[in-house]
Amino acid sequence: MDLDDLFPGKPEEPLAALARQDLDPLSLDELDARVAALQAEIARVEAHRNKAATYRANADALFSKR
Numbered sequence: 001m002d003l004d005d006l007f008p009g010k011p012e013e014p015l016a017a018l019a020r021q022d023l024d025p026l027s028l029d030e031l032d033a034r035v036a037a038l039q040a041e042i043a044r045v046e047a048h049r050n051k052a053a054t055y056r057a058n059a060d061a062l063f064s065k066r
Contacts, residue, residue, distance in 0.1 A: 023031065 026034065
């Protein structure tokens with residue numbers, strides 16, 4: 001038995017796997033659905049980033065020297 005079987009490597013990065021997917025077999029409707037899903041994910045990530053930035057700014061203001 002190989003040690004790699006017991007301890008598999010780190011899982012693949014989802015964004016890298018997404019970027020490598022072949023788009024040729026997809027129909028226009030499937031491509032439109034993919035674009036919409038990606039745009040929704042971008043909006044979700046941006047909202048989370050803005051929330052994190054606000055949290056960080058509040059923490060910095062609370063603990064900054066005056």
